[in-house]
Amino acid sequence: MKYLVTGAAGFLGANLCQRLLNDGHQVIGLDNYHSGSQANIVALKKHPQFSFIEHDIIKPYDIPCDVLCNLACPASPPHYQKDPIYTLKISVIGTLHALENAERYKALVLHTSTSEIYGDPLVHPQPESYLGNVNLVGPRACYDEGKRAAETLCADYTRLGKVDARLVRIFNTYGPCMRDDDGRVVTNFIKQALAGKALTVYGAGQQTRSFCYVDDLIEGFIRVLALPENVGPINLGNPHEFTMLELAAEVQRLVGSKLPLQFEPMPIDDPMQRQPNISKAKKYLHGWEPKVQLAEGLEKTIAFFRAQK
Ligand code: UDP
Secondary structure: OEEEEEOOOOHHHHHHHHHHHHOOOEEEEEEOOOOOOHHHHHHHOOOOOEEEEEOOOOOOOOOOOOEEEEOOOOOOHHHHHHOHHHHHHHHHHHHHHHHHHHHHHOOEEEEEEEHHHHEOOOOOOEOOOOOOEOOOOOOOHHHHHHHHHHHHHHHHHHHOOOOOEEEEEEOOEEOOOOOOOOOOHHHHHHHHHHOOOOEEEEOOOOOEEEOEEHHHHHHHHHHHHHOOOOOOOEEEOOOOEEEHHHHHHHHHHHHOOOOOEEEEOOOOOOOOOOOEOOHHHHHHOOOOOOOOOHHHHHHHHHHHHHHHO
C-alpha cells in the first residue's frame, strides 16, 4: 500500500512513517519543516521505500496514494502560538487539501485531531460525545478551533460520501523524535534535568495530564485504519493521570538528580485537568489501551535526548 503522511518530519509523523515502513508499506512523506525536524527525515530517507516531498500543505497538492495520514500541524503551545494565523490555515486549509487529494485518489484518510478540541473540559474524563469548553478568542484558539473546524471538514466529506475520513483525538503523547525545544512539559523537564538545571513548573504543578508513549499511540492509528467502517472520532491516549509535580519527580528519579523546581506563572487557558475516556477505543480497536508505563517510556525518551547531545 502507498501511504502519504503529511507532517512526516514531525514527532508523530516520523514515528508513523517508521512503523509503516517496518510493516512493509511504501511511504511518501510531506513536510515544509515549519515545526518538524530535518534529522527525522534524514533517518527515514535511509529506507528504500521512503520518499520525501518538501511542500507547504496550505498550497494544494496532487499526490497519488491509497491512504492519506494527515498529521501536519505544530502541536506544542509555544509553536502553534508563534504564528497563530498560519496555525489556523494549516488546520483548516491544510485539511481541506488533504481531503481533496484523498477524494481524487479514493484514498482512506486518517486525520489526527486533538484532545485540545475539548478545551478546558468541564466533564472528566472526556468521552468523544463531550462537545468541549473552548475559549474561541483565547491564545490557544488558533489550534483548538482550527482542529475543531478540521474535524467538521472531515465529518462533512465523510457524510457526503466523498472520502472515508477517520478521526483520532490525540491526548498528550511523548517519545523519541520530539524536538528538544518544543516547549512541552516532558521535553522541558528532560532537557532541564539532563543539563542539571531547575525544572520549570507552571502554576502550582497540580494540573494533570495523561501521557501516552508514542508506540502505543501509533498502534492505535494502525487499528483505526484497519476498522471495517468509520465509527466517528476516537480518543487515543493514556487514561492514567499525573500532576506536573509527579511528572517532575519521576523525571528527576530517572535522570538520577534531585534538581530544584522553579515555579512560573500558569499560561492563559491552560487546562487544569485532561484525561481521556478510552472506552470507545477499547470497544472498537480490539481492546486497545496503552501498554508502556510512564517510567519505561520516559527512560526511552531520556535515552533519545542523551544520544542527541
Ligand atoms: N508545563 C509545566 N512546565 C513546563 C511546560 C509545561 O509545568 O516547562 C505544564 C503546562 O502548564 C501544562 C502541562 O505542563 O499544564 C502540559 O503542557 P504541555 O505544553 O506539555 O501540553 P498541553 O497539554 O498544555 O498542550
